Amino acid sequence: MRTDTGHVFKLTDYKPTDFVVERIDLTFELDPKATIVVSRVILHRREGVGTDVPLVLDGDELTLDSLLIDGMEIDASLYDATPDSLTIRELPESAPFEITVTTTLSPETNTKLMGLYRTSGVYCTQCESEGFRRITYFYDRPDVLTVYTVTIIAAKDDAKHLLSNGNFLGGGNYDEGRHFAAWFDPHPKPAYLFALVGGDLGLVEDTFTTMSGREVALKIYVEHGKEPRAAYAMDALKRSMKWDEDVYGREYDLDIFQIVAVSDFNMGAMENKGLNVFNDKYVLADPETAADADYANIEAIIAHEYFHNWTGNRITCRDWFQLCLKEGLTVYRDHAFSADQRSAPVKRIAEIRLLKAHQFPEDAGPLAHPVRPETYREINNFYTATVYEKGSEVVRMIRTILGVEDFRKGMDLYFERHDGDAATIEDFLACFAEASGRDLKQFALWYSQAGTPSVSVSSEWNETKKTFKVTLEQSLAPTPGQSRKALMHIPLAYGLILPDGTEFEGQPTGGEASDGVFHLTKRKQTFSFSNVPGRPVVSINRGFSAPVNIAMEQSPEDLAHISRHESDGVARWQALNDYATRHLVAASRLARDGRNLMPAGDLADVLIATAKDDTLEPAFRAQALALPAESDIAREIGSNIDPDAIHTAREAVLAEVARAGQEVFTTLAASAPKGAYSPDAAAAGQRALAGISMSYASIAEATAERAKAAFNAADNMTVLAQALQVLAHQFPGSDETREALETFRTRYADNPLVLDKWYSIQAMAPGAETCERVEELLASPVFDHTNPNRMRSLVGAFTAGNPTGFNRADGAGYRLLARQVVEIDGRNPQLAARLLTAMRSWRSLEPGRQEQARLALLSIRDAGKLSADVSDIVERMLAA
Template identity: 75%
Template sequence: MRTDTGQVFHLKDYAPTDFVVDRIDLTFELDPAETKVISRVLMKRRAGVSRSAPLVFDGDELTLDSVQLDGNDIDPADFDVTPENLTIRNLPAEATFEITVNTTIAPEANTSLMGLYRTGNIYCTQCEAEGFRRITYFYDRPDVLAVYTVTIISRKDDARLMLSNGNYLGGGNYDEGRHFAAWFDPHPKPSYLFALVAGDLGVIEDTFTTMDEREVALRIYVEHGKEKRAAYAMDALKRSMRWDEETFGRAYDLDIFMIVAVSDFNMGAMENKGLNVFNDKYVLADPETATDADYANIEAIIAHEYFHNWTGNRITCRDWFQLCLKEGLTVFRDHAFSADQRSAPVKRIAEIRLLKAHQFPEDAGPLAHPVRPESYREINNFYTATVYEKGSEVVGMLRTIVGADAFRQGMDLYFERHDGQAVTIEDFLACFAEASSRDLMQFSLWYSQAGTPSVSVSTSWDEAKSTFTVTLEQSLQPTPGQPRKEVMHIPLAYGLLLEDGSEHKGSPSGAGASSAAAGVLHLTRRKQSVTFADVASRPVLSINRGFSAPVNLAMEQSSADLAHIARHDADGVARWQAINDHATRHLVAAARLARDGRPLPASDELCAILTAVAGDESLEPAFRAQALTLPAESDIAREIGSNIEPDSIRAAREAVIADVARAGRELFSTLANQAPGGPYSPDAGSAGLRALAGIALSYASIAEASPARAAAVFAAADNMTVMAQALQVLAHHFPGTGAATDALAAFEARFADNPLVIDKWFAIQAMAPGAATLDRVRELMTSRHFDRMNPNRVRALIGSFSAGNPTGFNRADGAGFRLLADEVTAIDKRNPQLAARLLTAMRSWRSLEPVRQEEARLALVAILGAAQLSTDVSDIVQRTLAG
């Protein structure tokens, strides 16, 4: 574990390496305790670099065995070595030379899951962001691109299968009792994309013919006996490959594409060139063990990692400050893929929910940072919702501003101009500026300014002149390190709905009226107005349609106007947003009254809207399910903003849910019985029907004040989606009842040998609302199923509790904070990355009421006082306390 040195890295300090790498040849002699790594690096001094400049390679907890120059041992006076660096002096001034580095590492002792580690009987690597330096001394940075040849040697009884990046060169017997396999990747890549997997795995195989008529072998490797559960992942891969050809003109470029699924993995997946390594939860699925959400996630993440082949691998980042250039752009691409594969409006609603639940709080708290940070202490801590999700939103805004045609031209230019390079945001934006003939300097502020802009909207209707004026004003709150902000370019899609539900077709006049595509207002000043002429009747403004910009919108709209949008807007996302805004407004008012001990407001109007949507068969079932899912407790807390008292929010929300349940009792009873019958299918239509039946089951059970219906559904369920829905209703709404206890026990007994399903069992219980859940979490931590060494298990229990249970975690007595502090401190000693990500659950602690604030502060201080904190955790806790 690297302890915190306090070193801060700055974007402004970027400089290229003194030496240029042409090729690296790696040989691994695998052994669980003593793996020998031989690295031969062909390189030369960069032109113009001083003859006295030394070569400095990165390392992390490494032990050097030997180092040679052109095959000869280097004089000890000419090099210095520490576990973190290898420095070599007196190297050739102009000639190409070869440095050979020999190290020994212990994969089975590597609990950080970075570098080369052993999980079960499988050797596996994870090198992003700085894991390669745990394998050998090298330039471990994304702008050093080299061609890799890899030879893997192993005992036959230790690793029958040996994989690495690129195309297979061959293999066979190495000596008595050992064998080897060799791989060559012709595409220059940075060290973070290196991969090695070795062990004994099952495989499913297929082929794909590219648009240039090349046949590519496809292989997905999983644990033996789980091959059938990888079929959907293979189908998603083939659909992703075809979609990228049709949508972006990008064909695959190697002879083989491989995916390996492992159970111990810090991330969701990793896009290593030609050899993707996945957390097995995003590969394995069958109806009995995976929910509709699991299938959708598999589809999206398979696509995401494949799309990285061009946006991340063929074109990579110059430095880690440009991380959003590969991640935000590739999230945009996988979102577009999922929208095409499924319902575009429903997919977009899910994206908005995710953004507001995770990225907006990040922007509003002490961990706020720009999409492209200016500095960092630990790069692992910047794999955030801001880089990924907001980064995707910024690319979406770029497409809105330049238009679909110019966006595609810009992407084509980007691929053509920068293939094989490590580039910057400026390089990316220059392609779109050229393709669209637009100045994108103001737009580029989205990459450099932290925080969520707020846009206030006011309207004025002049009946006598038949004009309608819209006034927009933007404001940007200070964030850590950025007390003053420049005015942003904010594209706001809009529509004017007339009394009969039709849409006004005229264009506005005034500042911001010009648009790259019809129906977009461009807010480029602090305040500006546009006026619509010849408006036949008082319109209702629908603005930020499709959530065209990730902003907080402040607009006074009557319940009648919101209802008008919900009934008539052609944009499905806007219809959902109107329903959600109405529900949020009502829930915030109810929470404030509950805190003061006053009677809650009547929910009649909201009940009427929601029951009308629930019964409207002209709407997609998946859309109806989204509309019926009320804003979460965390959403309500975010709207309130400060002095948060979680118990009152929970009480108000549960009261409103009960009102809706009673108002639509008969309808929900009917809908709860309408899950599709017959063999399970993960298609979007069937999944939508199950989603609607699931939310209806929850409402119907609450209205009946009985667990009987959910218990019957649980007992009869023939797929994991329906079973998990029923189990959640029982555990969350009827905790402690015999029905809930029996169902949890039955679920555990049935799936005791399936870790991914047991993760669901942990998570459902950890997120059961209420302060008493803490005791259950403590009990579950002693379960035979709980494995602190497995990141999935820790996230399922500790992560679900701290990030997904506002009342249970944010207890007034501070017990929830102390539990997390203890776990973070313990986990940090073996897996700093996992510990740091768990700790982000405390990013909004200052928004709590004073008693809880102080308890949270004390827990954070306790973590900071622990001995030998990693850089990962120290960075998060210090920023969280300072914000």
């Protein structure tokens, strides 16, 4: 295990490598326990580097078998080989020279799932961020780009498909009983994009004709028998390729594009050049085994990894501090793709929910960091919501500030100027500044300052003068390592909705505003409007144009006015959500103090009116009916949080809304589309509305009969999972629930991905007793502790998705997580560290729970030999 050395990497310490890699030729002789890797690397000294400077290459748990320089063995006194590095002195003065390194690996015992490992009989690699150094000694950093030739040799049983990056050179019999395949990638790439797969897999094939008329072979590899479930992924891939051509002019650049789905994978997927490796969760789908959300995720993640071909592969990041340059930008691109494929407002609402549920708490807690961090101890811990989701929001703000036309010009310039480069955030922003003529220096602070800005909004209406003023003031709280913050450039889209529901179109004075956007660049600015015919209601941060907290006193009447008349669907939902949040926060505080809750009549009326408004998309109505989650309410309360009080208040409001709208919800519960299942957005929206209405109707009826009937009659996974969730969460002890859980488990016992849903539904069932149920499931002899998906489906779902069960007052939930983190850390540090982040908001809890959480964190810290991944997380949590 690579243990924590305490070393801190700093952005300011960046310097290029002393040697330049011209090419690398790799030969793999695959064997489960003893894979031989021969790496032949051609290098030369960088200009100005002296002959006395040694070559230092990265390693991780490696053993050197042999080392040759220009084909000759060298004296052992001229090099030092440790598991973590290879240092070679007195290298040839002539340029270039060649080093040949041989290592032996054991894929079968590589439980970290980094480097080369074996899963379900298939050889597979994962090299981002620092997995290549677990294969051979090399410059394992993103700014070392070179061309790769790869030869793979394997026994006949493993040689049906031998895959790597680039184009296929050829293959055949290597010797008696063994076969080989050779690949060449003509596009220089860093080591983290290297990929290799070997094994006997099923294959789905198709082709795509690019905009220049080239035919590209498309191949998706899955376990045998699962080929039909890859059809939707193939369709999503072809749509992604066409979209990137139409929207960005980006054409695919190899003869073949391949996807391999494996069952053991630490991430969702990996964008290796021309050979994407996927967690099979994001490839396999059919109506019986995948819900609507699974189809949407497959579509988005297939697109995301494909879009990386240009934003990540052709242009990569100079160092890992620039991670957001590929991830945030590509998330923005996949969000735009999904918005075009589905309902743009509903997709944007889902993005906002995700951002507020995961990134806002990250920004407000001990794990806060800028979109581009300036230091890190373990880079694996910075694959975060801040880098991905907030990084995407920053790109979105660039588009908002510049406008569609100049944004596209900036992207075109970026592709043209930096193709083949390892770029930086400064390179990226310079392209937009040059293309638009706009100074983005102040805006660049979004990349360097941690925390979620707050904007207070006030307004003043003068009936006599017919003037209206909007005053904005920004603030940014201190975060770990950043006590003082500079003023940001915050673009806030707005609308002024007049009493008759129309929108005032006049332009303000007193500050910069363009195309319906306030540009807040100072501490406090006032925007004045003249000749306003009646008192308007301000709709601010339309479309969630900036990832900020808005503090604004608006009456229930004003929020209702926005929800009825706003032309922007996202802002309309935000008004409804704000209305509900305000009520739920107040109710939670009353519940905490043991006082009676106030009626939710007005809120219930608004929600029911929205539910039965047939002019609204069903998917939008489903989003509106989904009350703010308990974690959302906790975030708004901010401190001294009592999860039980929040749960009590929310359940009471749900019950009141359900009873008031029982007739409406009963009707809508039967509105799911009939006939053959389709995963399209319209049908999925209808099922979403029917599903949440079934939940409300079941609450009102106080019986499990409706959900059990839906479960029995379900002909697709979406309805089946909806019904099982209602049963398990609302009627946990009922006979109907026990029967449904057993039926589901038996029916899908041989399908791990579907069985993961069974675990997650139970793990997220609210209530203190769920902790014991999770312990029981963990102790089952059939539970696979080594599979990341299975651990996330149970432990991850419980800790991140069950505030009452996990935050139990006696600390049992924290102790459960602590034990699992320590146990998992020994075999898979990345997984352990990601599960541990569920405790990022522990300091916001009430004192008793805070102490229980602190003790659990201390038990992890004091457990003994920890990985760098877990040590980094736990120490940051305790230090803040």
